[in-house]
Amino acid sequence: MSEDTLFLIYELIDVIISGLTNGSVYALMAVGLTLVYGVTKAFNFAYGSFFNLGGYLAWLMIPVVGAVGGYVSIFIAVIPIMFIVGYGLEKSLVAPLRKRPEWEMKVMMMTLGLALFMDNLYAVVFGGRVKSLPPILEGTLDVGDLVFSYQDIMIFFLSIGGILLFGWILNNTRIGMAVQAVAQNPEGAKIVGIPEKRIFAATFAISTAMVGFGGILLSQKYFISPMSGGAIMVKSWVITAFGGMGSIRGGLYAAFIIGMLEAFVGYTLGMSYSMIALFILLLTTLALRPQGLMGRA
Amino acid sequence: MSWQRMAAIMGVVYGIVAILPLFVGDIRFIMQILIICLIWAVVASCWDVIMGFAGIFSFGQVAFFVIGAYTSGIFAVSWQVPAVLAILMAGLFTAGMGVLVGLPCLKLAGPYVALVTFGVHMTLMPLLRGDIGIALGSGGSVGILTIPPITLFGYAFSSANIIPTFYLTLALAVTCSVVILVVINSYWGTAFLALKDSEEFAVSLGISAFKYKLMVFALTSFLTGVVGAYYGHYIGMLSTRMLELDLFVTLMVMLVVGGIGKFPGAILGAFITVTVNELLAPLGSYRAVTMGALVVILVLLLPNGVMGFWLRRSKAGATST
Numbered sequence: 345m346s347e348d349t350l351f352l353i354y355e356l357i358d359v360i361i362s363g364l365t366n367g368s369v370y371a372l373m374a375v376g377l378t379l380v381y382g383v384t385k386a387f388n389f390a391y392g393s394f395f396n397l398g399g400y401l402a403w404l405m406i407p408v409v410g411a412v413g414g415y416v417s418i419f420i421a422v423i424p425i426m427f428i429v430g431y432g433l434e435k436s437l438v439a440p441l442r443k444r445p446e447w448e449m450k451v452m453m454m455t456l457g458l459a460l461f462m463d464n465l466y467a468v469v470f471g472g473r474v475k476s477l478p479p480i481l482e483g484t485l486d487v488g489d490l491v492f493s494y495q496d497i498m499i500f501f502l503s504i505g506g507i508l509l510f511g512w513i514l515n516n517t518r519i520g521m522a523v524q525a526v527a528q529n530p531e532g533a534k535i536v537g538i539p540e541k542r543i544f545a546a547t548f549a550i551s552t553a554m555v556g557f558g559g560i561l562l563s564q565k566y567f568i569s570p571m572s573g574g575a576i577m578v579k580s581w582v583i584t585a586f587g588g589m590g591s592i593r594g595g596l597y598a599a600f601i602i603g604m605l606e607a608f609v610g611y612t613l614g615m616s617y618s619m620i621a622l623f624i625l626l627l628t629t630l631a632l633r634p635q636g637l638m639g640r641a
Numbered sequence: 642m643s644w645q646r647m648a649a650i651m652g653v654v655y656g657i658v659a660i661l662p663l664f665v666g667d668i669r670f671i672m673q674i675l676i677i678c679l680i681w682a683v684v685a686s687c688w689d690v691i692m693g694f695a696g697i698f699s700f701g702q703v704a705f706f707v708i709g710a711y712t713s714g715i716f717a718v719s720w721q722v723p724a725v726l727a728i729l730m731a732g733l734f735t736a737g738m739g740v741l742v743g744l745p746c747l748k749l750a751g752p753y754v755a756l757v758t759f760g761v762h763m764t765l766m767p768l769l770r771g772d773i774g775i776a777l778g779s780g781g782s783v784g785i786l787t788i789p790p791i792t793l794f795g796y797a798f799s800s801a802n803i804i805p806t807f808y809l810t811l812a813l814a815v816t817c818s819v820v821i822l823v824v825i826n827s828y829w830g831t832a833f834l835a836l837k838d839s840e841e842f843a844v845s846l847g848i849s850a851f852k853y854k855l856m857v858f859a860l861t862s863f864l865t866g867v868v869g870a871y872y873g874h875y876i877g878m879l880s881t882r883m884l885e886l887d888l889f890v891t892l893m894v895m896l897v898v899g900g901i902g903k904f905p906g907a908i909l910g911a912f913i914t915v916t917v918n919e920l921l922a923p924l925g926s927y928r929a930v931t932m933g934a935l936v937v938i939l940v941l942l943l944p945n946g947v948m949g950f951w952l953r954r955s956k957a958g959a960t961s962t
Contacts, residue, residue, distance in 0.1 A: 456936065
């Protein structure tokens with residue numbers, strides 16, 4: 345093989361790794377979004393702002409726990425905070441809207457206002473300049489001529505671990521089974537005595553915890569900037585719709601497909617085209633299969 | 642609400658606005674705010690028609706506004722098309738885009754429609770800033786800076802002679818509002834409402850969902866496009882900053898304040914919101930935070946907007962007498 349082809353192959357491998365790492369975090373976020381829509385039918389426009397909330401909370405923690413080695417303590421501290429914030433917000437803001445006519449539209453409007461509030465609050469509190477998190481693990485893994493950064497590997501495995509843990513919770517714990525029951529048949533769930541309202545709040549809280557976790561993971565590779573929430577939200581939303589709303593497996597496949605697509609479009613055409621490519625993919629999918637890849641018709 | 646009542650409220654609001662220049666005509670700043678109010682009043686009303694009356698979760702209204710503004714700007718700057726003709730062409734082009742966006746939305750459920758239309762919004766920024774936009778004449782990240790003002794019979798309606806421009810804007814806003822008023826009180830408007838309340842039942846009665854949903858997309862995007870194009874010629878320059886989230890949310894505040902599906906409400910909402918927004922200006926960077934918090938609070942506490950408040954009071958009065 346000539347030098348040039350070898351170089352090209354290495355670059356392609358880089359692109360694939362970037363697609364896999366981003367895809368894994370997207371999968372985490374899409375699963376959270378699809379869960380909350382599938383169970384509560386409430387659409388959360390502030391999802392991307394919760395992503396940044398996770399990033400900022402982690403950034404605040406760094407001086408306290410002493411940088412690099414402290415990621416475990418960051419996870420232990422930030423994820424419960426995200427859960428509590430999500431639970432409180434659902435109880436105080438989303439739940440009162442549920443009884444109103446056309447509440448789905450009102451929830452969308454309310455959460456969009458919440459997104460504007462949170463994004464600009466970050467800009468005021470943390471300033472417009474981007475913040476960065478240290479890598480979770482420094483150094484690289486060399487396999488022959490190939491170089492993998494430990495950071496990418498950790499992000500990939502932690503996201504996958506998060507999804508697996510989530511799947512385990514959903515299938516094996518009482519609360520997980522109650523969530524599934526409410527998603528499948530809200531009336532039936534009520535009859536057997538499942539506290540529906542509490543499940544709604546818990547589901548919302550789990551999804552904010554997941555997206556916060558994603559925020560901590562992905563903010564190490566990129567930066568935390570106050571206004572980036574909108575793009576993150578649209579991305580997770582496109583993934584959810586592409587995979588089929590309410591279908592967790594569909595969301596998983598969709599996240600990796602879109603992570604790869606984004607990496608390749610970014611590599612060949614430039615990053616600014618990735619949003620256009622995403623949108624074209626979404627339109628084609630919805631035209632051919634309105635319910636998404638794996639959604640129920 | 643009866644159409645007479647809608648017309649009466651519209652007449653009072655626009656009547657008050659029409660005589661305001663007698664008192665504040667000398668203050669340029671206030672006149673400019675009034676013109677902006679009138680422009681947003683039309684855009685918010687269009688959004689109300691598609692969302693409140695037809696029940697389609699369209700989040701693409703700002704996108705259509707920007708499409709209209711840019712189309713007209715490009716026609717006027719790159720091809721030297723006269724402003725009035727450029728505005729009309731922009732309206733037709735935006736209506737075409739509206740139908741194009743509406744087509745995939747026909748079979749989709751609410752959140753998907755919101756996603757597709759909001760996707761148009763999100764895609765527009767990279768498109769206008771990137772190579773494709775520059776090739777079309779969007780001016781990239783700088784925008785279009787030298788859009789000629791509207792000229793009618795040799796008279797230029799620019800911000801230099803603000804009072805005639807104000808009355809031209811008023812005429813445009815009244816025309817658009819009357820069109821909306823007529824449409825929602827016609828057979829079409831009833832069809833929109835029927836499709837919103839129960840699509841299956843409406844279709845079984847022979848109302849074509851295909852036809853009326855596309856019609857609502859075409860109508861609202863045409864009006865929004867025309868107003869957007871007008872805005873471009875009035876301001877004289879355009880940039881992609883209009884696509885940021887604050888303008889979108891501000892429009893949404895107008896709708897929430899006015900009451901969704903309570904037609905002349907959106908007009909009132911536009912006036913109240915623009916005024917409050919200007920009053921909040923001393924807050925500086927806290928303004929957007931306050932606007933966001935306002936949306937949350939208003940959605941929770943004011944379910945039907947000021948119009949709902951008004952209607953409930955008049956209803957209570959009717960039962961007590």
